[in-house]
Every structure is written in C-alpha cells, then in structure tokens.
Amino acid sequence: MLIMGEVRTGLLQNSAEVPESDLSSVLGLLAGERVRISRRPILHALSPDLLTGVDCLLPSAAQAKIRGVGTVVSRCSITGGRVVQSSSYVRVTKAETGHRLPWSHYLARPGVIEVLGKAAAADLADGFLAFGLPGEHLDVGSISDRLMDTVQAAESLDRASPFRSTQTRLRWVAASGEPGVRFVLGEGVERRVRITYEGEFSTAVLDLCEDLALHDWLLTTLLVIVERARIGAAPRAEVSARLAPAVDALLHLWMPGARIHPSLAPLWESLELAPGFTRQWQSLVERVRDQFAVNTLALLLRETNPV
Amino acid sequence: MTTFSEVTAERQIKSAPLSHVSVEVGHLYLEDYQLGADRLREQFALVTPWLETVRRDWRARVPGGRARVSTCFLIDDCFGRFSTPAEVVPMIRKAADDNGLTIDYLARESACVSADGVPLAKLVADRLVPDPPPDTRGWRRSTSETGWLANGVRSPMPRSGQAMRGPLRWEPPSQNAKRGHSIFVDVELWKDGPDGRVWSCPFLASVWQLLRLGLLRNEGELPVQPVSAGDAFPADWDELPPVVRLNPAATPFSAYTTMSVLSTRFLQVELAVRTILSQVSVDPEVLGQVQERSADERLRLAEQLVDRVSYVFL
Amino acid sequence: MLVFAISDKGGTGRSVTSSNIVYRRALQGQDVCYLDFDFGSPTVGAIFRVSGAARGTLKGGLHRYLEGEIAEPTRIDVWVESDRDALRSKPPGAGQMVLFPGDEGGAEFPTFEGEMVERCVRLFAKLQEQFDLVMVDLSAGRSHAALLALAATARLPKIPCRWLVFHRWTRQHILAADGLVTGTHGLLDAGEAHGHHRALLADRIRFVRTAVLDPGAAELDGLRDTQKTWLSEFDRELRELASRHGVGRTSMLGKVPLDPVLQWREQLITDEDVQGTMIANVETVVAFDELAKKIVDDAAWEGL
Numbered sequence: 001m002l003i004m005g006e007v008r009t010g011l012l013q014n015s016a017e018v019p020e021s022d023l024s025s026v027l028g029l030l031a032g033e034r035v036r037i038s039r040r041p042i043l044h045a046l047s048p049d050l051l052t053g054v055d056c057l058l059p060s061a062a063q064a065k066i067r068g069v070g071t072v073v074s075r076c077s078i079t080g081g082r083v084v085q086s087s088s089y090v091r092v093t094k095a096e097t098g099h100r101l102p103w104s105h106y107l108a109r110p111g112v113i114e115v116l117g118k119a120a121a122a123d124l125a126d127g128f129l130a131f132g133l134p135g136e137h138l139d140v141g142s143i144s145d146r147l148m149d150t151v152q153a154a155e156s157l158d159r160a161s162p163f164r165s166t167q168t169r170l171r172w173v174a175a176s177g178e179p180g181v182r183f184v185l186g187e188g189v190e191r192r193v194r195i196t197y198e199g200e201f202s203t204a205v206l207d208l209c210e211d212l213a214l215h216d217w218l219l220t221t222l223l224v225i226v227e228r229a230r231i232g233a234a235p236r237a238e239v240s241a242r243l244a245p246a247v248d249a250l251l252h253l254w255m256p257g258a259r260i261h262p263s264l265a266p267l268w269e270s271l272e273l274a275p276g277f278t279r280q281w282q283s284l285v286e287r288v289r290d291q292f293a294v295n296t297l298a299l300l301l302r303e304t305n306p307v
Numbered sequence: 308m309t310t311f312s313e314v315t316a317e318r319q320i321k322s323a324p325l326s327h328v329s330v331e332v333g334h335l336y337l338e339d340y341q342l343g344a345d346r347l348r349e350q351f352a353l354v355t356p357w358l359e360t361v362r363r364d365w366r367a368r369v370p371g372g373r374a375r376v377s378t379c380f381l382i383d384d385c386f387g388r389f390s391t392p393a394e395v396v397p398m399i400r401k402a403a404d405d406n407g408l409t410i411d412y413l414a415r416e417s418a419c420v421s422a423d424g425v426p427l428a429k430l431v432a433d434r435l436v437p438d439p440p441p442d443t444r445g446w447r448r449s450t451s452e453t454g455w456l457a458n459g460v461r462s463p464m465p466r467s468g469q470a471m472r473g474p475l476r477w478e479p480p481s482q483n484a485k486r487g488h489s490i491f492v493d494v495e496l497w498k499d500g501p502d503g504r505v506w507s508c509p510f511l512a513s514v515w516q517l518l519r520l521g522l523l524r525n526e527g528e529l530p531v532q533p534v535s536a537g538d539a540f541p542a543d544w545d546e547l548p549p550v551v552r553l554n555p556a557a558t559p560f561s562a563y564t565t566m567s568v569l570s571t572r573f574l575q576v577e578l579a580v581r582t583i584l585s586q587v588s589v590d591p592e593v594l595g596q597v598q599e600r601s602a603d604e605r606l607r608l609a610e611q612l613v614d615r616v617s618y619v620f621l
Numbered sequence: 622m623l624v625f626a627i628s629d630k631g632g633t634g635r636s637v638t639s640s641n642i643v644y645r646r647a648l649q650g651q652d653v654c655y656l657d658f659d660f661g662s663p664t665v666g667a668i669f670r671v672s673g674a675a676r677g678t679l680k681g682g683l684h685r686y687l688e689g690e691i692a693e694p695t696r697i698d699v700w701v702e703s704d705r706d707a708l709r710s711k712p713p714g715a716g717q718m719v720l721f722p723g724d725e726g727g728a729e730f731p732t733f734e735g736e737m738v739e740r741c742v743r744l745f746a747k748l749q750e751q752f753d754l755v756m757v758d759l760s761a762g763r764s765h766a767a768l769l770a771l772a773a774t775a776r777l778p779k780i781p782c783r784w785l786v787f788h789r790w791t792r793q794h795i796l797a798a799d800g801l802v803t804g805t806h807g808l809l810d811a812g813e814a815h816g817h818h819r820a821l822l823a824d825r826i827r828f829v830r831t832a833v834l835d836p837g838a839a840e841l842d843g844l845r846d847t848q849k850t851w852l853s854e855f856d857r858e859l860r861e862l863a864s865r866h867g868v869g870r871t872s873m874l875g876k877v878p879l880d881p882v883l884q885w886r887e888q889l890i891t892d893e894d895v896q897g898t899m900i901a902n903v904e905t906v907v908a909f910d911e912l913a914k915k916i917v918d919d920a921a922w923e924g925l
Contacts, residue, residue, distance in 0.1 A: 010750065011750070013746075013749075013750055133680065133681075139692055141692070142692035142693075145692060145693070149743050149746065149747065152746060152747075152750065153746065158779055159746070159749065159777075159779040159780055160779070161750065164652050164750070164751055164752060164753055165750070165751065166751050167750075167751070188698075228650065228714065228716070230713065230714045233713065233714065234714070
C-alpha cells in the first residue's frame with residue numbers, strides 16, 4: 001500500500017493574527033463537526049476531514065495507464081493564527097475486482113483509492129513526485145488548493161496580509177518499512193518527501209508531513225524577506241522596515257516537531273542533522289535581530305550625537 | 308510516561324439506541340388531510356398486513372425472536388401547513404387504533420430542515436460526496452454551488468465557449484453505474500430564494516431516512532431525541548417537538564434498517580432519495596458503531612446504506 | 622492590488638505601457654504579475670520576449686483556466702524565461718515578475734457565466750496573496766473581459782482595485798475614452814449592473830495618455846514655426862476637450878511621451894535601451910517609473 005498527499009502552505013490573508021475565537025468559523029467547513037483546537041505549545045486549529053470523489057488515471061513514472069477510483073481526504077489547519085495549510089491525501093490499494101463498483105462501496109472507505117488493474121507502488125510514487133502537467137492524472141493538489149481558497153475567503157478575514165508571500169506545495173509519499181525520511185527541495189515552490197514508517201499507517205504520518213511543510217514554508221518565506229530587505233545595500237531604516245513584518249508575524253512560530261507522535265520524532269531529528277532546518281532558521285533569525293539591534297543603536301547614536 | 312491532552316482537540320461520538328427496523332406507516336400531506344379521517348383509515352388498513360409481515364420476518368431473523376420494530380408517521384408541515392397538532396394528531400392515532408396499528412413515533416417534516424437548533428439539512432448537504440464520473444481528477448464544481456445532484460454526467464451544454472469555435476452537438480447524459488444503457492437522474496436539492504434556502508422534498512426525505520437509520524451526529528451528539536407526549540398536543544406546529552414518542556413502550560426510533568410503506572406516487576421521490584443517499588458520506592466512526600452493535604447481535608447488515616432502506620409501494 | 626488596463630480603441634499602446642509599468646514596479650522591489658486578458662489576441666508574451674508564449678501558451682493558459690479545463694493557469698517567471706539577456710537575471714532587490722499568458726489559438730469569450738466569474742474571483746484572490754501588483758490587461762473596448770473583471774471585483778470588495786484607461790492624445794481618442802467610462806454600457810454602467818457602487822468605482826478610474834507629443838520638446842526644434850504654432854494651439858484645444866469630458870488633468874494619472882521604439886516594436890524599455898544603445902528616450906522611462914509609483918500612491922487616487 002502506498003499513501004500519497006499534497007500539503008499547500010501559505011499565509012492566512014488577514015492583517016492580524018486570527019484569534020482562537022474566530023478559528024472555528026474560519027475552519028468550520030462541515031456543519032455539525034467541531035474544529036479541533038489545541039493551545040499547547042502553539043495555537044493550532046484543525047478543520048474536519050472533507051471527502052472528494054475521483055475516478056481517473058493515477059500518475060505513473062512509466063507512463064502506464066493506471067485507473068483508480070475512490071475518495072481523497074482533505075483537511076485544513078491554521079497555526080499560530082497566521083499560517084494556513086491545506087492537505088489532501090489518499091491511500092492507494094488494489095481493487096478486488098477489475099471494474100468500478102457502486103459509489104457507496106468507495107464512500108464506505110474514505111481516503112482510499114482502489115486501483116483497477118496492475119500498479120507498482122514505486123512507479124506510482126515516482127510519477128506522483130514528478131509534479132507532471134496538470135490535467136491528465138489525479139490532482140490532489142487542486143483539492144487542497146480549492147480548500148485553501150475557501151478558507152482564505154472566510155467572512156471574518158480582511159484579506160490584508162502584512163506581507164506578500166508564496167504558497168509552497170509539498171508532495172509526499174509514504175509506505176511501511178524501515179523508518180526513514182527523505183526531503184527534496186525543488187527549484188520553485190515544489191517540495192518532495194518520501195517517508196517510510198513502521199507498523200500501520202496513521203494520520204501521525206500526515207501530521208509529520210504538515211509539520212515539515214509548515215517549517216519549510218517558514219524558512220522559505222523568511223529567506224525571501226531577508227533577501228528582499230537588502231541588508232548592507234539599502235539604508236538601515238529601510239532594511240528594518242522590510243524585516244518588521246517577519247518579526248511580527250513569523251519568528252515565534254518555529255516549533256519543529258511540536259505535534260508529532262513520539263514514534264515519528266526520530267524522523268524529524270534526522271532532518272535536523274542534515275540539512276538542519278533549525279540551524280538555518282536560527283542563523284536567519286539572528287541576522288534579522290542583529291539588524292534591528294544595529295538600527296536601534298544607530299538611531300541612539302544619532303540622538304546623542306546630532307549631526 | 309507523561310501525557311497531555313486538550314479536550315477541544317479530541318473527538319467523541321455518541322452511539323444511538325437502535326431497533327431492528329423502523330417502519331414508516333404513512334406520510335400525511337395537506338391533500339391527504341383534506342380527504343379526511345376515512346382516507347387515513349383506508350391507508351392504515353392497507354399498511355397493517357405489511358407491518359405484520361415485517362414483524363414476522365424480523366422475529367425469524369433475530370435470536371429468541373425478540374425483534375425490535377418501531378413504527379413512525381411523518382407529517383408534512385413544510386409544503387403548506389394545515390390545521391393544528393391538537394386536532395390532527397388524535398385523528399391519526401384514532402385512525403391507526405381502528406386498524407389495530409400502533410404508531411410509536413410521530414415526526415414533523417420540518418424537523419428534517421432543523422431540529423432543536425441543529426441544521427440537519429445543512430449537515431447532510433455538507434456530507435454529500437458526489438459520485439465522480441470517469442476522468443474526475445480532482446476538484447470539480449460541486450453540488451454545494453449548484454444545488455443539483457446527479458447519478459452521472461449531464462448532457463454537455465454549449466455555454467461560454469470562445470468565439471469562433473463551432474457550437475457543440477447534442478450529446479446524451481450518462482449514468483456512472485450504467486449497465487449498457489443509462490437511467491440518468493438529476494435531483495434538485497434546494498432552491499435559493501429571497502426567503503433563504505428552500506430544501507426539496509427528496510432531500511428532506513433523505514434526511515428523514517438518515518435520521519431513522521441513526522446515522523447523523525451533531526458535534527458527536529445525537530441530533531434529534533424523541534420527546535414523550537401525553538394526550539394533549541399544542542395548537543401550533545412549531546411547538547410540537549420534532550419527533551414525538553406516542554407509545555411509551557416503543558423500541559428505539561432509529562434502527563439498523565428502514566421500511567417505508569408508501570403510495571406509488573412517491574416512487575419518483577424515493578428514486579431521488581436513493582440517488583442522494585448513495586452519495587452521502589456518513590461518519591466512519593458512526594458506521595463502525597452500528598456495525599459492531601449488529602455484529603454483537605449476530606446480524607449481517609448490507610454494506611451499502613441504500614440497501615438498508617426498503618419499501619412497499621401500494 | 623488589482624490594476625486593470627483598458628482602452629476604448631486598439632493601438633493605444635495599452636499593453637506595452639502596462640507591461641512597462643509592471644516591469645518598473647518589479648525593479649522598484651515589488652512582486653508583480655501580468656495577466657493577459659486580451660483574449661482575442663493573447664500576444665503579451667512577445668512584449669516580455671518569452672518565446673514560449675509569444676502567441677499565447679500551449680501548456681494551459683488563462684483561457685483554459687477560465688473555462689474550467691485546468692486547475693491553475695500556467696505562470697511564466699519572466700526573470701528566468703525571457704529570451705532577452707537584459708531581463709533574464711533578476712537585479713538585486715527586484716521583486717518577482719510573473720506573466721500569465723492566454724492560450725495559443727485562444728479567442729474572445731462570446732459571453733461568460735457564473736462559473737467563469739467564480740474562477741476569476743479565485744484567481745484574483747490568490748494572486749493578491751502573492752503579488753503587490755496584479756496588472757490585468759483587458760481587450761480593447763466594451764469586451765466580455767472587462768465585464769468579467771467588473772463582475773469578479775464586485776465580489777472581492779476587500780481587495781483594492783484600480784482602473785487605468787489608456788488613450789492617445791487625439792480628439793477621437795479623448796471622446797472614446799470618456800465614452801468607455803461614462804457612456805451607455807460603459808464601465809460605470811456595467812460596473813453598477815454587476816454590483817459596484819457607481820461613485821466608488823468612478824473614484825478608482827484614472828486616465829493615461831499615450832504617445833503624447835509635447836509641443837515644447839527639444840526634438841521638435843526642426844519643425845517650421847507654423848507647425849509649432851499649430852501644435853500648441855491644437856494641444857490647448859485638446860486639453861479643453863479633455864477636461865470637458867472628464868479626461869482632464871485631475872483624472873489623469875500620467876502621460877507617456879511618443880517614443881519611436883514603442884511605435885515600432887512593443888517591448889520593455891530597459892536601462893540598457895536608454896543608456897547603452899540609446900534607442901529609447903530617458904523621458905519614456907521616467908514616465909513609466911512615475912506611473913509605476915502613482916498607481917499605488919493613494920494621494921494620486923483621492924476622490925475627485
């Protein structure tokens with residue numbers, strides 16, 4: 001069995017942090033189902049699961065025609081009242097028959113896509129991680145995307161985010177095996193993750209992927225802000241003004257592994273050794289803080305020694 | 308070992324008490340009411356033998372013959388209101404008694420829109436997962452925007468095609484689960500008007516079926532709890548509880564299966580209901596509860612929901 | 622911010638001017654994108670010198686996105702994909718510059734319906750999240766592209782949006798520009814029909830004069846005196862005409878001088894074109910730079 005999914009991560013389109021009291025309405029995508037909110041160690045809200053039916057070809061690295069039928073599970077989360085993530089995934093299994101069954105058969109197996117015919121997990125995984133052209137194969141990303149749009153369009157959001165930012169797309173595949181994780185940073189907004197886990201699949205794997213996507217987005221976004229600030233090239237006050245939104249909105253959100261099941265914690269830790277997400281984050285944060293310190297110092301000096 | 312948990316982050320699902328079968332012995336519309344008590348008596352006279360058959364059938368299936376069969380009656384108070392509960396309910400009871408028929412529960416159809424503050428129709432609408440036609444790769448425009456639900460692919464319409472492109476030829480619609488030929492069904496679920504959303508009769512009938520199957524939950528709680536009634540009924544329909552227990556000795560309102568004894572004029576509505584029910588996603592945890600309970604009773608339930616819903620058309 | 626570029630007539634230099642504004646804004650450090658809503662002739666790739674999209678894209682552009690065939694339209698990073706060396710490396714501090722081309726072989730939409738508006742709304746909202754300036758180049762005249770834009774923006778009241786009406790400095794163009802805004806079925810009529818507040822929408826519309834010949838310019842020294850006199854005289858008449866038709870100075874956001882480069886080849890004018898090969902005039906770049914700043918300068922957009 002292979003599990004594959006896509007997490008989209010972006011900045012919530014609101015000028016201020018969205019308070020806990022508004023999170024339930026923003027993420028209340030399913031009447032009669034509660035938004036799950038946890039406050040420790042960071043405010044995190046999770047929408048109910050939504051289902052989307054699909055019947056299409058699955059991505060295949062070998063260009064094989066593999067038809068799958070079933071439902072995709074999606075959910076949306078907001079971390080720290082600032083970062084929104086929309087995540088969709090499917091478990092791919094082999095169908096017992098070669099033809100499509102009544103729809104209720106698939107509805108009874110939420111999040112499962114049954115392959116009609118032959119398929120190799122490795123071929124599917126490679127095909128999926130290749131980010132092929134849209135419009136031919138299963139497109140879990142379009143479901144995440146749609147969900148994200150719905151959340152961003154919530155009535156209580158003012159659509160005036162403190163800075164412009166780009167959404168990232170993290171595609172992941174998971175299978176059981178010797179525990180391990182591989183993270184590949186793409187050129188643009190694309191990220192690829194391969195996970196092997198012990199025992200049965202559980203949403204803990206999904207939690208891990210979302211946590212990776214969240215921290216990769218934070219790092220990506222802060223890097224862009226720091227690059228744009230033109231430290232050393234632009235006047236200090238201008239640099240500080242460009243860095244300020246990051247300080248206000250992002251710096252306190254870094255908490256890798258905060259909501260990860262202990263059994264998967266070693267996978268995060270292995271990514272901390274190489275490439276070392278936190279190491280890079282720390283060095284960026286120090287750079288940002290140094291700029292503020294230097295700018296403050298310059299202002300103080302100007303006050304004490306007016307020109 | 309240390310543990311930390313937060314109540315708001317957890318999910319708890321109540322389970323429903325269940326009969327073996329819920330039999331709907333009638334459905335009262337304005338036009339039926341206008342025909343008077345005799346008409347009701349005639350209807351119940353037709354229903355009684357079928358109810359007996361159902362009882363016998365379940366007694367044979369259940370170990371020890373302890374079949375739990377509950378009966379219910381639905382009053383339409385959505386599409387044109389008439390009279391008052393104080394007048395209508397005793398009339399229904401009397402007509403049933405005359406035929407030796409006990410009505411255990413009485414429900415208002417408007418309860419399927421919203422009951423005790425729970426928007427049941429919206430709850431079900433949010434759980435529709437449309438049957439995807441072949442080549443559905445991901446997101447597509449959903450029922451939630453159009454208010455229509457089909458069992459296949461509609462006939463394509465030449466709409467906003469770009470200029471200088473020829474008009475499309477007519478193409479037939481197609482049923483997803485067709486066997487050679489299609490029987491294409493397209494159901495209007497609601498209409499949005501100046502006074503808000505008006506739910507269609509088949510949609511409310513689908514909610515009614517799901518309620519009787521005990522498969523709906525609101526934030527993990529059971530949404531409609533039958534209220535025991537005495538002999539007096541209110542003068543306003545709004546004051547009548549959504550589901551009233553008329554028989555204190557009745558087995559639970561919800562059941563593993565449902566059986567509805569209906570006039571043939573409801574055939575189309577029920578075809579629409581089945582089209583809807585086969586595209587509703589029920590909480591897997593709730594389905595699991597029902598599955599476990601039935602397994603404990605050594606019953607085999609049909610895997611598909613629509614197969615737990617049966618009818619007698621008279 | 623969403624900015625819509627529109628003109629009553631063709632040949633106003635609308636596309637080339639709005640492309641240059643976008644380019645200048647990117648150089649000023651803002652993230653910008655350009656949407657080719659000139660559905661009948663999706664050729665803006667040529668201005669940015671992206672050969673893969675010179676006549677629209679084959680990979681799924683705005684036409685197919687709006688018709689619901691693809692989930693997201695193709696985006697082209699101009700700093701990476703332009704064939705022009707001067708554009709192919711992002712200067713330090715510059716923002717993103719992304720092009721959303723139409724489809725090759727794409728045509729005008731004869732009409733549009735609710736689903737298309739919905740897709741357009743989603744696209745605008747998503748781009749607003751990522752870009753400081755979203756420039757939408759609309760077909761000339763009263764087009765479905767313009768109606769679509771009006772319908773979509775009416776549903777996005779929280780997103781700031783502005784309209785630029787491009788016209789040349791001639792009698793016919795001045796009258797036509799006024800007609801496009803205030804005439805029957807003009808922007809204001811159509812906007813109101815789609816749910817905009819007429820006066821608020823009017824506040825968001827400004828004019829841009831293109832290919833303007835300045836009678837006092839040094840290049841005109843070679844003209845005969847009679848020609849010069851006629852020019853100034855006629856310029857004054859046009860100014861009067863413009864202000865009578867609400868196209869005058871107060872509602873003008875800027876003007877772009879006549880530049881041979883823009884007349885003969887629609888292109889982005891880089892600093893190299895001005896300082897290196899000197900094929901373009903410095904005044905042209907100054908005008909683009911000014912417009913790029915004024916578009917987002919609230920002072921230039923205070924109610925009239």
